[in-house]
Amino acid sequence: MSLFSSRFGPSFAAMAERAGSTPGARVIDVRTAEEYASGHLPGAENIPLDRLAEHSFAAGEKLFVYCRSGARSGRAAAWLQGQGAEAVNMGGIAGYFGTLERGR
Numbered sequence: 001m002s003l004f005s006s007r008f009g010p011s012f013a014a015m016a017e018r019a020g021s022t023p024g025a026r027v028i029d030v031r032t033a034e035e036y037a038s039g040h041l042p043g044a045e046n047i048p049l050d051r052l053a054e055h056s057f058a059a060g061e062k063l064f065v066y067c068r069s070g071a072r073s074g075r076a077a078a079w080l081q082g083q084g085a086e087a088v089n090m091g092g093i094a095g096y097f098g099t100l101e102r103g104r
Helices: 003-008 012-020 033-038 049-054 071-082
Strands: 026-029 062-067 086-092
Touching: 012 062, 012 086, 049 071, 062 071, 071 086
Parallel strands: 026 062, 062 086
Antiparallel strands: none
16 A cells, blocks of 8 residues: 555555445546546446436445546535435546556
């Protein structure tokens, strides 16, 4: 564990692993379509923050949300929690060096 992750919570990589090992979880990338196309977690859905309210989420649904820095995903997770979903802010993908998919 790095100094950064121990001081500020789990690393993005640790959160990605947690999302992948949570049965039935959905991973949502709230960045723009262009940002998503430039590289996203394998299997992540792209629902930009400004379009989140257009989608429905089941009460109790397990959602892992991320963006570039963690700010948009923080707002998204708070909104989703208000809708009854079990949403977790994974933080930002900006410093992630794991496997990414490109394109839409």
